[in-house]
Amino acid sequence: MQKLVKKIKELTVNMGPQHPATHGVLRLVLELEGEVIKKCIPYIGYLHRGVEKLSEDLTYVQSLPLTDRMDYLSSMVNNVGFCIAVEKLIGIQVPERAKFIRTMMAEMARICSHLVWIATHALDIGAMTVFLYAMRDREYLLELFEMVTGARLTVSYPRVGGVRCDVNNEFLDKLYKFTDEFPKKVEEYETLIDRNRVWLKRTKGVGVITAKDAINWGLTGPTLRGSGVYYDVRKFFPYDAYDKVDFEVPLGKNGDIYDRYKCRMLEFRQSNRIIRQCIEKLPEGPILAENALRIRMPESPLKIDKRDIVFEIYTEDKQIQEFIQKFTEVYASVEAPRGELGYYIVCDSSSKPYRMRVRAPSFVHAGVLPKLCEGSLVADVIANIGSIDIVLGECDR
Amino acid sequence: MNPAEVVKKIKEQFPEEVLWFVCFRDECSIVVKKEKIKEILSYLKNAPGLEFDYLVDLSAVDYLGFRECRFDVVYHLMSIKYRHRIRVKALVPEQQCFIDSVTDLWATANWFERECFDMFGIEFKGHPDLRRILMPEDWNGFPLRKDYPVRSNLGDKEWETYKELKESAKAWKENAEAS
Numbered sequence: 001m002q003k004l005v006k007k008i009k010e011l012t013v014n015m016g017p018q019h020p021a022t023h024g025v026l027r028l029v030l031e032l033e034g035e036v037i038k039k040c041i042p043y044i045g046y047l048h049r050g051v052e053k054l055s056e057d058l059t060y061v062q063s064l065p066l067t068d069r070m071d072y073l074s075s076m077v078n079n080v081g082f083c084i085a086v087e088k089l090i091g092i093q094v095p096e097r098a099k100f101i102r103t104m105m106a107e108m109a110r111i112c113s114h115l116v117w118i119a120t121h122a123l124d125i126g127a128m129t130v131f132l133y134a135m136r137d138r139e140y141l142l143e144l145f146e147m148v149t150g151a152r153l154t155v156s157y158p159r160v161g162g163v164r165c166d167v168n169n170e171f172l173d174k175l176y177k178f179t180d181e182f183p184k185k186v187e188e189y190e191t192l193i194d195r196n197r198v199w200l201k202r203t204k205g206v207g208v209i210t211a212k213d214a215i216n217w218g219l220t221g222p223t224l225r226g227s228g229v230y231y232d233v234r235k236f237f238p239y240d241a242y243d244k245v246d247f248e249v250p251l252g253k254n255g256d257i258y259d260r261y262k263c264r265m266l267e268f269r270q271s272n273r274i275i276r277q278c279i280e281k282l283p284e285g286p287i288l289a290e291n292a293l294r295i296r297m298p299e300s301p302l303k304i305d306k307r308d309i310v311f312e313i314y315t316e317d318k319q320i321q322e323f324i325q326k327f328t329e330v331y332a333s334v335e336a337p338r339g340e341l342g343y344y345i346v347c348d349s350s351s352k353p354y355r356m357r358v359r360a361p362s363f364v365h366a367g368v369l370p371k372l373c374e375g376s377l378v379a380d381v382i383a384n385i386g387s388i389d390i391v392l393g394e395c396d397r
Numbered sequence: 398m399n400p401a402e403v404v405k406k407i408k409e410q411f412p413e414e415v416l417w418f419v420c421f422r423d424e425c426s427i428v429v430k431k432e433k434i435k436e437i438l439s440y441l442k443n444a445p446g447l448e449f450d451y452l453v454d455l456s457a458v459d460y461l462g463f464r465e466c467r468f469d470v471v472y473h474l475m476s477i478k479y480r481h482r483i484r485v486k487a488l489v490p491e492q493q494c495f496i497d498s499v500t501d502l503w504a505t506a507n508w509f510e511r512e513c514f515d516m517f518g519i520e521f522k523g524h525p526d527l528r529r530i531l532m533p534e535d536w537n538g539f540p541l542r543k544d545y546p547v548r549s550n551l552g553d554k555e556w557e558t559y560k561e562l563k564e565s566a567k568a569w570k571e572n573a574e575a576s
Contacts, residue, residue, distance in 0.1 A: 045532060052516075052541060053545075054547070057547040218452055218453070218503065237480075331454070331482075331484065333453075342453065344473070355541075357458075397531075
């Protein structure tokens, strides 16, 4: 026995940058002792395209397609977030119909993104069938996207002040049919996975994050709610039409991989519910704000609507007052499938954003990987990466 | 609690530190000196009634040529219990390009600060592992600074590792053609 113990060596293993289970170009350096991970160092940045720097050189509208390319699995939500931030900056009121369409589209994107997540996560752990089923259902939604926007992945559909084009009845009929059938399909996945003994062994009690840790590490979205913390941007700071539809926020209890999985499964049903309500309540009317086309971005946002602006400055220094009047800043966030996606825009009264900062949920979630992996087994790394659902394109920006 | 009340509370607690504050579209930003940033944030995190237990975002803005003090380090805080947000900005001059790290208060600040260092070259004192995160480790310059070009032919300033890679690729190709 003692001979055996002596044979355990420390070993450094490189996982990635292109490993099928890392869901993108992520490199993990694992220091192993036997099969237990002593240290885990993530390296990111292989997909860094400098979206923040590029948008400083482009106008607001030109920056919109760049946001597609960040989180390519749910580009609609990224677009909506960016538009909301710019609308907040220049003070445009979006018409009701556009709000409902955006909400509907954003939830479709959430379902699409979660479907890819369940597909790949289950594949990593060893379930092939779910992958095929989920991809089949995603295809239906992608075709619906194509019908309205002309694109499947990088949609660039919302505009500052509304959406690009209206939805037609054929689209709504097809989507309504989808909402009828989708809950049954979610049940189908659940029968395949939920009580599967391999699945339970791999996920129950693995990669536990307590509620306190989750807040401390800045997690958002289903990853946070799996630990039982009630925080959802849609409920806390409602945007678009989320205050006009009913939905619940599913919460986990233990904060392990299984709870995170369960949270997302329940979110499928809630998203489905929101889409259904949006179709039923969809009001008639314009889809683009009246002044949206007339607003020329070079104008200072302060000049556009000085009447309803809440703008207070508490300083007597003249230079600083001038400085503040030149630079205005807003932060707007949306609930992306992965968590809180925030845009912080500093405007210098010109047509281009002076600074655009993206608070990417994947970036924060990738930072928690060492904490999740250290002390666990090598095989659990793969389950952990899948459970926090990162997209490296968003992580690196 | 609305942001104006938060500002009032901080002003009472740190009268010397708060320089000015701005409210725009229901969002308040407090601008403070950088020396006591850790104490201010720790107060915001722990004081009853405020409890900003959530660090939403940490980034920086470069105001080259617009203001004496070049950088702003921007903290977005939120409280899950009370559902309020606040923005705190600390002024960092170019000559003393450092600020205290807040990794002790929020673990999530770790990666945010590394990114901020990578992109702006602002040092965070007391950070456990301050390395580049998005750019390669031997990269020259800080990309998000305003004096770093968006597009240009870098010429001699090109990234050393990439130059080596190109040369080795060229040599390999020549070898392959010769043989």
